Amino acid sequence: MKRSLFFILLACATLSSCSNKTESEDKSAEVDNTPLEEQAVFGTYQGNQVLEYKLTNQNGVEVKVINYGGIITSILTPNKEGVLEDIVLGYDTLSGYLKDSPYFGALIGRFGNRIANGRFELDGEVYVLAQNNNGQHLHGGLVGFDKVFWNIKELSSEDGSALELTYSSKDGEEGYPGELDVKVIYTLTDDNELMVEYEAETSKMTVVNLTQHTYFNLTGNVKGDILGHHLKLEADGFLPVDKSLIPTGEIRPVEGTPFDFLNEQVVGARINNNDQQLEYGMGYDHCWVLSAADSLKLAATLYEPTSGRLMEVFTIEPGIQFYSGNFLDGSLIGKDGVKYAHRTGLCLETQHFPDSPNQPQFPSVVLNPDEVYRSKSVYKFSVR
Ligand code: BGC
Secondary structure (H helix, E strand, C coil): CCCCCCCCCHHHHHCCCEEEHHHHCCCCCCCCCCCCCCCEEEEEECCEEEEEEEEECCCCCEEEEECECCCEEEEEEECCCCCEEECECCCCCHHHHHHCCCCCCEEECCECCEEHHHEEEECCEEEECCCCECCEEECCCCCCHHHCECEEEEEEECCEEEEEEEEEECCCHHHCCCCEEEEEEEEECCCCEEEEEEEEEECCCEECECEEECCECCCCCCCCCCCCCEEEECCCEEECECCCCCECCCCEECCCCCCCCCCCEEHHHCCCCCCHHHHHHCCCEEEEECCCCCCCEEEEEEEECCCCEEEEEEECCCEEEEECCCCCCCCCECHHHCECCCCCCEEEEEECCCCHHHCCCCCCCEECCCEEEEEEEEEEEEEC
16 A cells, blocks of 8 residues: 555644644654555445445454444454454444444534534524434434545554545535535554544534544443443533433533442443433433543543453543433344344443534534644553
């Protein structure tokens, strides 16, 4: 494979998610490039081939990604006996993703999570978006970034082998203003880290909130639900929601509530408590407020005792949506014919707060034409 320049985005880790363009022009020299394995044809959609790319590292960890939706279709990691198994939900074939996928493994944009009534005002203009979720706008609309083709380029950096995904979202696409050029880099390191780096530039003032929607189940090959997983969230507050899962605007302390994950807790221990917020979410489906930081910080630790697998999530984002797979109901048959029953996968979506475009007290999601949006999250896999 031809050598290509790789933008080392480590600098981003120390920047806030929107920064002045001049700060982005920090490119570093390229390093030796080990050829990545050939990509396989995963299917055809709208006359285009959907290809599956594979990242591997020296420990046998493997991440597969397709150019439709930037979807992570599988992640193999070792359990405590060293057995490699798949820890994410998804499908064996493209048709599953096309037909019925609750965003399995996908890149989410232009705005991850909900925007109330699919409307917001920006610079004196009202923008109307699809109301694709009970009257609310969810995950970028009818054809969000999870349902588009991404250009993929294989890269190799000193951090590990990587895939660079790019997509240009048109001005007015799904109702959002400004043409948005988006770049996402997935890197797999030899320290068993999957790094996800996001960058975007716009032609007009717009709103951006990008995230990754992988459903994890650390038992390996989905041996059961996620209720026995242990979770720790580095957050002393969360965002209560109304019935439509739109934040009320309050940041509520987790102390004394089933939302307190400051110490490791079994996910299922309090999920059915008599609690209005759990009732609205049908379980956990909320954004936790992380302590502010300009560099990568630990946000979540997920541990599964039978396999010994542990996953740490680091991010520069101010929030993390913990969704406990409440809408999985056994109707989806996933990889290897496994039925995805209630709560067989959970998502830890690093992001800005839901409905931020309508809630000026939340950290801003506005991107101006002279700025670069940057975000970065790392999923680190190990065993305990
Ligand atoms: C949301 C859930 C939604 C799910 C769709 C999550 O990010 O928080 O409310 O149902 O995505 O799969």
